[in-house]
Amino acid sequence: MLWSGWGDPARAADLPEPIRKLLGDLLGVRPPRSEAAALDEVRLPPVTLPAPFLAELRDLVGDGHVRLDDETRVRHTRGKSTPDLLRMRAGDGSDAPDAVVLPACHDEVLAVLAACAAHRVAVVPFGGGTSVVGGLVASRRGFAGVVALDLARLDRLVAVDAESMVAELEPGLRAPRAERLLAAHGFTLGHFPQSFEYATLGGFAAARSSGQASAGYGRFDDLVVGMTVATPRGTLDLGRAPRSAAGPDLRQVMLGSEGAFGVITSLRLRVRPVPAERVYEGWRFASFAEGSAALRTLAQQDAAPTVLRLSDETETMIGLARPGEIGTSSAGAGCLAIAGYEGTSAEVSARRERATAVLSGLGGVPLGTGPGRAWEHGRYSAPYLRDALLAAGATVETLETAGFWSNLPRLYDAVRLALGASLGSPLVMCHISHVYGTGASLYFTVVTAQTADPLGQWEAAKRAANEAIIGAGGTISHHHGVGRDHREAHAAEIGELGVEILRGVKDRLDPEGILNPGVLLG
Numbered sequence: 472m473l474w475s476g477w478g479d480p481a482r483a484a485d486l487p488e489p490i491r492k493l494l495g496d497l498l499g500v501r502p503p504r505s506e507a508a509a510l511d512e513v514r515l516p517p518v519t520l521p522a523p524f525l526a527e528l529r530d531l532v533g534d535g536h537v538r539l540d541d542e543t544r545v546r547h548t549r550g551k552s553t554p555d556l557l558r559m560r561a562g563d564g565s566d567a568p569d570a571v572v573l574p575a576c577h578d579e580v581l582a583v584l585a586a587c588a589a590h591r592v593a594v595v596p597f598g599g600g601t602s603v604v605g606g607l608v609a610s611r612r613g614f615a616g617v618v619a620l621d622l623a624r625l626d627r628l629v630a631v632d633a634e635s636m637v638a639e640l641e642p643g644l645r646a647p648r649a650e651r652l653l654a655a656h657g658f659t660l661g662h663f664p665q666s667f668e669y670a671t672l673g674g675f676a677a678a679r680s681s682g683q684a685s686a687g688y689g690r691f692d693d694l695v696v697g698m699t700v701a702t703p704r705g706t707l708d709l710g711r712a713p714r715s716a717a718g719p720d721l722r723q724v725m726l727g728s729e730g731a732f733g734v735i736t737s738l739r740l741r742v743r744p745v746p747a748e749r750v751y752e753g754w755r756f757a758s759f760a761e762g763s764a765a766l767r768t769l770a771q772q773d774a775a776p777t778v779l780r781l782s783d784e785t786e787t788m789i790g791l792a793r794p795g796e797i798g799t800s801s802a803g804a805g806c807l808a809i810a811g812y813e814g815t816s817a818e819v820s821a822r823r824e825r826a827t828a829v830l831s832g833l834g835g836v837p838l839g840t841g842p843g844r845a846w847e848h849g850r851y852s853a854p855y856l857r858d859a860l861l862a863a864g865a866t867v868e869t870l871e872t873a874g875f876w877s878n879l880p881r882l883y884d885a886v887r888l889a890l891g892a893s894l895g896s897p898l899v900m901c902h903i904s905h906v907y908g909t910g911a912s913l914y915f916t917v918v919t920a921q922t923a924d925p926l927g928q929w930e931a932a933k934r935a936a937n938e939a940i941i942g943a944g945g946t947i948s949h950h951h952g953v954g955r956d957h958r959e960a961h962a963a964e965i966g967e968l969g970v971e972i973l974r975g976v977k978d979r980l981d982p983e984g985i986l987n988p989g990v991l992l993g
């Protein structure tokens with residue numbers, strides 16, 4: 472993973488000429504004045520952890536698994552939001568952990584947590600490092616230092632219960648390897664977020680991730696049937712049946728807890744057979760409103776495909792749904808929808824037939840499998856483009872929310888207005904990324920010319936968007952989580968009593984407050 476950007480450096484994207492021209496003409500984007508910092512130019516805070524504590528950690532996890540070198544610290548600094556990348560490009564490593572610790576099993580995690588609690592050292596559980604909400608930055612205040620607890624060595628497929636279609640997997644597994652291990656047994660998780668190539672199963676559970684095929688397979692939190700969590704107070708083992716009436720569901724307390732309540736060390740996940748067939752196709756609608764109504768009908772008639780998304784007019788025009796074809800959109804006017812079907816050949820035919828009837832009946836024009844294939848080909852490419860845009864002097868960032876169908880137009884307008892008012896005339900694109908019977912999520916991509924203070928510029932815009940989301944009755948996050956960046960808006964969403972309840976849980980599980988201080992709760 473590129474330390475100051477996204478993904479495999481060998482796959483770095485070039486900015487297509489139409490986009491470069493559009494950026495200059497439409498948004499006034501000019502190349503930034505300074506070059507991005509090199510890795511050895513990143514300014515890191517001194518390591519403050521006492522030597523006896525470091526020796527104790529080495530005893531617990533082995534000498535080579537406590538790392539203090541600059542490169543490892545840089546690679547565990549923050550996540551991959553645009554503000555995170557802007558800070559790294561400016562050489563700001565001030566949020567780096569003092570040490571990176573790599574335990575190999577649940578008991579080692581427990582032991583590391585106990586040592587950190589005894590020495591008042593903050594702990595940041597670290598999966599793939601792809602958080603976009605500031606979920607990997609601990610407050611140092613009141614602590615002897617910060618340790619990043621990298622879960623990469625907890626990377627086994629532990630067991631497959633083929634009869635129940637449940638697999639036990641460790642949290643440090645990155646999604647592609649998890650898929651490869653499961654495929655050997657004929658199964659898939661069906662979880663394909665845009666961060667698929669780098670994110671881990673533990674991170675998906677901790678941040679309540681949603682993938683591109685979640686309409687068909689469900690969100691990640693739907694897949695979790697059980698989990699083991701290490702906390703400073705001991706172990707929680709949750710989930711022993713598919714459904715239970717044994718009191719409130721504590722799995723739901725841990726899902727989305729973003730490392731602030733405990734460290735997930737094992738997950739029991741629902742798996743499905745690897746689909747024999749996959750078909751993705753494009754549809755055009757005259758307007759976002761018309762397309763939204765068609766998607767709503769699909770969801771409400773339980774006829775939704777496995778993949779379902781709808782770009783608004785601006786996103787369709789730019790062609791962002793198919794990054795490989797950006798700027799050369801052939802969909803014409805209107806809005807592009809992608810519908811994808813996965814399963815056995817019979818399942819694909821039956822679902823496709825049903826959805827086709829609904830979509831055509833509601834104004835959809837079929838565009839065939841060409842746009843679907845282009846979407847599939849480019850589905851993980853957009854984040855690479857962000858690096859090229861940042862280097863060209865544009866700020867580009869995404870944000871997301873969800874709401875009930877009846878409120879979706881209000882939410883859409885409110886976010887666009889807020890971004891426009893804060894940034895002047897940015898390019899704001901949106902798509903419906905996930906649908907439910909009762910509502911949907913809206914995923915915005917914003918592009919604007921960088922000012923002399925791009926961080927301050929984006930922070931103001933993000934604050935305005937957060938206020939608009941809460942004001943318009945949406946949730947502050949459908950799938951990115953809370954982290955530090957959404958903390959205030961999250962508190963506004965759940966109210967004082969809600970925050971008190973979460974605080975009570977944290978105080979019980981983590982009395983010294985060492986776990987991800989400042990993330991989820993202030």
Ligand SMILES: Cc1cc2nc3c(=O)[nH]c(=O)nc-3n(C[C@H](O)[C@H](O)[C@H](O)COP(=O)(O)OP(=O)(O)OC[C@H]3O[C@@H](n4cnc5c(N)ncnc54)[C@H](O)[C@@H]3O)c2cc1C
Nearest residue numbers: 598599600601602606664665666671673674680681730735
């Ligand atoms: C380019 C890009 C595209 C993205 N696309 C999507 C998308 O399509 N859908 C989506 O849902 N999200 C997306 N994200 C956000 C991000 O990938 C998800 O939040 C993902 O779930 C994070 O997984 P991770 O392994 O990288 O976790 P990390 O970023 O390492 O951690 C996320 C949070 O969980 C905590 N954590 C990590 N592992 C554990 C554990 N084992 N136990 C307890 N706490 C833990 C961390 O402390 C942190 O607070 C995207 C991010 C980027 C940069």
